[in-house]
Amino acid sequence: MFRLISIRLAYALMFLTLASCSVIKEKITSEPGGWPEQQQKRQQIKAWEVRGRLGVQTEATGGSVDLIWKQSNQDYSIRLILPLGVGSYLIQGNGQRAVIRYPDGRRRQVSNVDNVFSSILGVSLPVSAMRDWIRGLPARSFSVEAIQWNDQELLDTIKQSGWTVEMADYAGNELLLPHSVYLSREDNEELDIRLVLRQWLVDS
Numbered sequence: 168m169f170r171l172i173s174i175r176l177a178y179a180l181m182f183l184t185l186a187s188c189s190v191i192k193e194k195i196t197s198e199p200g201g202w203p204e205q206q207q208k209r210q211q212i213k214a215w216e217v218r219g220r221l222g223v224q225t226e227a228t229g230g231s232v233d234l235i236w237k238q239s240n241q242d243y244s245i246r247l248i249l250p251l252g253v254g255s256y257l258i259q260g261n262g263q264r265a266v267i268r269y270p271d272g273r274r275r276q277v278s279n280v281d282n283v284f285s286s287i288l289g290v291s292l293p294v295s296a297m298r299d300w301i302r303g304l305p306a307r308s309f310s311v312e313a314i315q316w317n318d319q320e321l322l323d324t325i326k327q328s329g330w331t332v333e334m335a336d337y338a339g340n341e342l343l344l345p346h347s348v349y350l351s352r353e354d355n356e357e358l359d360i361r362l363v364l365r366q367w368l369v370d371s
Contacts, residue, residue, distance in 0.1 A: 199320035208342055209302045214239045214370035217301060219346075219363050221247070223288050226357035234362070238298065239370075245294075247287060258283045260294075292350070292360065293328075300325075300332050301362070303345050319343065329354055339367065 215238050222231035233248040245258040254270025265280045267287065277283050284292040296306035305311050309327035317323040321343060324333050329352050334345035344367050350360040 194315040194317060194323050195320070196315055199316050201320040202316060205321065206304065209304050209344075212302055212342075212369055215302075216366075216368040217364050218366040220365070222359075222361040222363075223290055224357070224359040225290065225355075228289070236301075243294075243298070245283075256287050258287075262295075265294075290358065290360065296327070296330070300334070300348055300350075301345070301364075303334050303337070303343075321345075342369070344369075 217234070217236045219234055220231050221234045223229065230250075232250070235244075235246040235248070237244045241262040243258075243260060247256040247258075249255060249270065256270065257268040259266050259268075260277075260280050260283065262280065263278075265277045265283050267275045267277060267283055269275070275286070277286060281293040281295055282291070283294055284290060293306070293308070295308045299306040299308075303322045305314065305322070305325055306327050309330075312326040312328075313324075314322070314326070315324045317337075319337065321337055322334050322345075324331065326332075331351045331353070333349040334347070335349070336346040337343040338346055346364045346367070348362040348364075350358075350362075352358050
C-alpha cells in the first residue's frame with residue numbers, strides 16, 4: 168500500500184516538475200506587444216562595455232578567453248585575454264576597418280571587420296551581428312529566419328544567416344540585458360560558441 172502511494176506520489180511529482188519546467192521554458196513565436204518598445208530601447212544603447220568570457224569549441228580545437236568589449240557608436244575596442252598570462256589580442260575598429268594587435272606586438276589591418284574573429288579564433292563570427300545579439304537584438308545585417316521570445320517578452324532564440332543564437336540570464340536595473348549568449352550553426356554541428364557576460368556597463 169505504502170509502495171503504491173509512493174509510486175503514485177513519485178509520478179505526480181514528476182508530472183508537476185515537467186509541467187513547471189514547461190512553463191519556465193515556454194517560448195513565444197508571435198511578436199509580443201511589448202517587444203517594439205524593448206527593441207527601441209536596446210537600439211538606443213550606443214555606448215557600452217561588457218566583460219566576460221568567450222568559449223569556442225570546434226571539431227579540432229577548443230578553449231576560452233576573457234573578453235573586454237567597449238563600444239561607442241561605430242567605434243569599438245575588443246580585448247581577448249589569453250589564459251595563463253600568455254598575452255592578449257586587441258582589436259580596434261569601426262564600421263569600415265579594424266586593426267588587430269597580436270600578443271607578440273605584430274599589427275594587422277583588416278578591411279572586412281567581420282573577419283577579425285576568424286583571424287584570431289579560426290571561427291567566422293561576425294562582429295557586426297554580435298554587436299546586436301549582445302544587446303538582445305536581431306542582427307540588422309542579416310535577415311530573420313525564425314524568432315522566439317521568452318515569457319518576459321525578451322528575445323530568446325533567433326536564427327539568422329545560418330546562425331542559431333540563444334539569449335539567456337537577462338539581468339539589469341532599468342533595462343534587462345542578456346548575460347549569456349549561445350551560438351551554433353546547422354552546417355557545423357561541432358561548433359559551439361558561448362559568451363558569458365559577468366558585467367554590463369551602459370553609458371546613458
